[in-house]
Amino acid sequence: MIVLGINAFGQNPSAALVIDGKLRAFSHEERFNRLKSSHSLFPAQSLAWCLGSQNIKLEEVDKIAINWDCRKYPYRILSNMARAAARKLFQNQPRNSGQGDGMGGVINYINQYRPANYQSMIYAGLRESGFKGRLPELVYVNHHLSHAYQAYYQSGYQDALVLVADGHGEEACVSGYKVYKGEFTKILEYPVPYSLGWFYGGFTAYLGFHANRDEGKLMGLAAYGEESKDANPWLGHLDKILKVDKHEFELNPYFFKLGGNYHHPRFTDKLVKYITEIDPELVPIVLDERAQHHGKNINRYLLPKYMALAYAVQTRLEEALQAIVRRMTHETGLNKLCLAGGVFMNCKANYSISEMQEVKELFIHPAASDDGSALGAAYYVSRQLGDDPGDPLLHVQHGASYSLDTIRKALEISGIEYREMRDPAIETARLLAQGKFVGWFHGGAEMGARALGGRSIIACPNKEQVKDEINAKVKFRESWRPYCPSMTAEHADQFLVHAVNSPFMICADKAKPLLEEQAPATVHVDQTVRPQIVAESVLPLWHRLITETGKLTGVPVLLNTSFNVRGEPIVNSPFDAIRTFYSTGLDALVLEDFLVLKRGLKS
Numbered sequence: 001m002i003v004l005g006i007n008a009f010g011q012n013p014s015a016a017l018v019i020d021g022k023l024r025a026f027s028h029e030e031r032f033n034r035l036k037s038s039h040s041l042f043p044a045q046s047l048a049w050c051l052g053s054q055n056i057k058l059e060e061v062d063k064i065a066i067n068w069d070c071r072k073y074p075y076r077i078l079s080n081m082a083r084a085a086a087r088k089l090f091q092n093q094p095r096n097s098g099q100g101d102g103m104g105g106v107i108n109y110i111n112q113y114r115p116a117n118y119q120s121m122i123y124a125g126l127r128e129s130g131f132k133g134r135l136p137e138l139v140y141v142n143h144h145l146s147h148a149y150q151a152y153y154q155s156g157y158q159d160a161l162v163l164v165a166d167g168h169g170e171e172a173c174v175s176g177y178k179v180y181k182g183e184f185t186k187i188l189e190y191p192v193p194y195s196l197g198w199f200y201g202g203f204t205a206y207l208g209f210h211a212n213r214d215e216g217k218l219m220g221l222a223a224y225g226e227e228s229k230d231a232n233p234w235l236g237h238l239d240k241i242l243k244v245d246k247h248e249f250e251l252n253p254y255f256f257k258l259g260g261n262y263h264h265p266r267f268t269d270k271l272v273k274y275i276t277e278i279d280p281e282l283v284p285i286v287l288d289e290r291a292q293h294h295g296k297n298i299n300r301y302l303l304p305k306y307m308a309l310a311y312a313v314q315t316r317l318e319e320a321l322q323a324i325v326r327r328m329t330h331e332t333g334l335n336k337l338c339l340a341g342g343v344f345m346n347c348k349a350n351y352s353i354s355e356m357q358e359v360k361e362l363f364i365h366p367a368a369s370d371d372g373s374a375l376g377a378a379y380y381v382s383r384q385l386g387d388d389p390g391d392p393l394l395h396v397q398h399g400a401s402y403s404l405d406t407i408r409k410a411l412e413i414s415g416i417e418y419r420e421m422r423d424p425a426i427e428t429a430r431l432l433a434q435g436k437f438v439g440w441f442h443g444g445a446e447m448g449a450r451a452l453g454g455r456s457i458i459a460c461p462n463k464e465q466v467k468d469e470i471n472a473k474v475k476f477r478e479s480w481r482p483y484c485p486s487m488t489a490e491h492a493d494q495f496l497v498h499a500v501n502s503p504f505m506i507c508a509d510k511a512k513p514l515l516e517e518q519a520p521a522t523v524h525v526d527q528t529v530r531p532q533i534v535a536e537s538v539l540p541l542w543h544r545l546i547t548e549t550g551k552l553t554g555v556p557v558l559l560n561t562s563f564n565v566r567g568e569p570i571v572n573s574p575f576d577a578i579r580t581f582y583s584t585g586l587d588a589l590v591l592e593d594f595l596v597l598k599r600g601l602k603s
Contacts, residue, residue: 001385002056004136005065005378007370008042008122009112011212011342014367015047016375017054021387023154025050026398026447028371031572037213042125043374049400058126059133062385065377066122066138067146067370072170073113080171080192115140139384141377143169144341147368148177148184149389150376151338155363156392161334163188163325166341166370167197167212176328188328193253196320197343198266199242202256203313205266206275207301208285212342218310219348220481221301223526225311228304234312237278241271242316247327249320279305302480317343318352329358336361340376342369344506345449347530351508354500366396366504367448375447394538396504397454399445400572407591410574418596425541428590429548432460432558436587436601437474439563441577442541445570450505451562452532453486453542455570455577457586460549461485461521461559470561473585477566485515485522486532486560488546495519495557496531505532519557532560 005016013029030038032045051058111117123135141149147164162177162184169175173195176188190196201211204218225232243250259268263284275282282305291300300306321343329335337359344350345368354362365372379389411418421427424442431438440456451457457474459466461483471479484505485495492499495518497510508530511523523529536543550556563571565584571577574591581589581596589596 001062001382001387002060003063003065003378003381003385004047004050004058004061005067005374005376005381006043006047006122007067007374007377008125009040010068010370011037011039012369012371013038013041013043013046014371014374015043015050016378017050017056018375018378018382018389019054021379021382021389022391023375023398025053026367026375027400027445028569030569031399031445034569034576036567036569039212042121042129044125044129048129053400057133058131058136061136063139063381064122064136065374065381066118066140067143067373067377068113068118069140069142069170070113070115070118071140073115073118074110076171078110139377139381141380143373144172144175145184145380146373146376147340147365148175148338148376149379149383150367150372151340151363151365152177152179152184153376153379153389153391154365154393155336155338156390157336157338157361157363159334160336160338161328161332162338162340163321163328164339164341165196165321165343167201168192168195173197174324176324178328178332178334187331188324190249190251193257194251195253195256196249196251196317197341198253198256199251200313200317200343200346202267202271203309205264206271206284207306207310208287208289208299209301210287211266215342215346217478217481219314219346220524221307222310222314222348223482223524223528224302224307224480226526228308229311229315232308232312233278234309235315238312238316240274242320244316244319244323247323247330249323275309281305282309299478314346314348317346318349321349321353322356325353325356326358335359336363338363338365340365340368340372344368347506347508348528350506351528354498354507362500362507364504364506365448366393366450366452366506368506369449372448394503396447396450396452397444398447399454401444402574402592404592404594407574407594410578411591411594411596414575414578416578416596418591418594420593421590421595424590424593424595425544425548427595428545428588429552431588432458432549433552435460437470437585439571439577439581439586439589440545441563441571441574441589441591445572448504448506449562450484450532451560451570452503452505453534453539453560455563455572456486457561457563458486459521459559460553460555461519461557462553462555464520466521466559469585470559475561475565476584482524482530483522483559483561484530484532485519486534486542486546486558488543488550488556489533489535491550491556492531492533496529499533502531502533503535503538505530515557518555519559521559522557
């Protein structure tokens with residue numbers, strides 16, 4: 001059976017094509033239209049590519065799987081909102097200050113997801129994309145169950161636990177499942193509005209970042225509070241907002257929703273009042289706000305007080321997740337765990353779960369956000385149609401790929417000097433050993449937010465200043481943000497404390513002294529790294545590139561970051577790669593077997 005999974009009109013629109021229960025193609029809309037996140041758009045180009053890559057016409061698709069159960073709109077959703085509002089009255093929460101209620105746009109949101117309206121929007125999107133003939137039936141799948149299916153069926157596990165945490169689904173913000181003999185049983189739920197995603201997103205906005213996009217910046221900033229953690233007052237103060245005990249957490253949602261939101265829609269005036277009563281200087285930060293510190297003009301969030309708050313928020317999120325994992329393992333006796341949902345894009349929180357004695361095996365889906373739930377919805381429908389969706393994930397390069405002829409034509413159209421290489425791994429390794437920054441374009445584009453050898457910017461990480469140079473001249477992003485190492489499986493235990501199977505850069509680890517010494521550009525200030533451990537059997541050319549570079553430099557590790565600049569999606573096509581190459585400080589561009597060098601550079 002052929003099922004097309006769609007994530008549309010929300011965060012990170014995407015499409016996934018599943019045939020006979022197995023993933024055959026996946027892509028994000030942003031990779032084609034070049035609009036970062038492509039929020040609220042229809043995944044027209046990504047679904048067209050998925051179908052075209054397998055020579056399938058839309059009328060041949062048996063079902064279209066939607067990663068939201070629109071049948072629960074509007075009445076079930078409205079009842080949830082009414083219950084939350086009633087709790088507010090009975091709990092004597094303060095009345096709104098007349099500056100909004102923290103639920104801006106909720107009526108439009110509820111109306112959008114009504115089944116009749118949503119079907120009209122999907123079918124209109126398909127028609128406007130040029131599809132004629134029969135349009136397949138839409139099947140609506142519970143959002144958290146979509147996440148659960150994507151994680152479980154790509155984990156390769158049999159009996160296991162699945163934990164989903166994000167902003168919200170139709171009714172729940174956190175859902176826990178036990179999977180026994182292939183049957184999913186919900187064993188845990190935190191309903192709307194008790195959302196860890198809203199908690200973390202609210203503080204992301206408070207610190208002056210974009211919520212739903214820059215949560216990774218909060219995570220990176222939190223590491224700078226590690227050194228002063230023993231004197232951090234916010235580890236105690238956050239109890240009033242998010243309190244954690246051994247097996248559960250208690251969140252006060254009125255700090256983020258259902259209250260006046262004069263400063264930002266992602267947090268309420270109640271949060272501002274609480275924080276500034278403790279420290280009047282800790283006011284909300286607007287985007288790109290600056291401050292003076294020791295005679296320097298810096299981003300305001302780099303003031304020590306804000307870094308302490310970031311550290312406390314990150315720590316409290318980790319504690320909350322550990323508590324519910326502890327509860328799930330205690331109640332079921334199962335010790336294999338799958339994670340999905342946007343909260344689990346937080347690799348530091350994932351690391352805290354991986355360290356738990358209760359968890360023996362851990363699988364975190366690399367496309368944990370809503371983009372990946374398109375795949376989970378497709379798996380769910382495939383199973384309903386009788387297919388076996390067991391589909392262990394070995395690599396993420398399920399996106400667009402391009403033939404040598406197509407790449408050659410792009411180079412010639414662009415009027416660029418290039419040459420064909422006999423051995424891309426060896427020639428690229430030589431450039432890296434010379435200290436060059438290389439754009440690497442090989443095979444299919446990656447599923448998820450990480451570059452893992454398909455669309456990567458790479459460098460030799462043996463000098464700490466390499467990080468600063470790439471931030472300043474190539475990525476054009478904040479100087480304090482870290483980069484990640486890609487290393488071979490054979491060498492991982494030399495560099496990492498745990499060195500568990502980590503092929504997707506979705507779980508942090510602690511660096512051993514050897515990695516700090518030999519690849520300092522990949523180690524963050526708290527001695528954590530977000531590694532990609534590469535198996536030769538899965539990614540042979542990528543593995544060989546790392547190996548050949550190691551032979552020349554003595555360091556079998558690459559600094560690996562996504563092939564894009566700040567504010568843009570990862571490159572998808574050869575033209576994207578060429579444009580990014582010539583607008584940055586990259587020295588060389590490898591497009592499959594072709595090499596392009598900046599003028600004056602010799603290979």
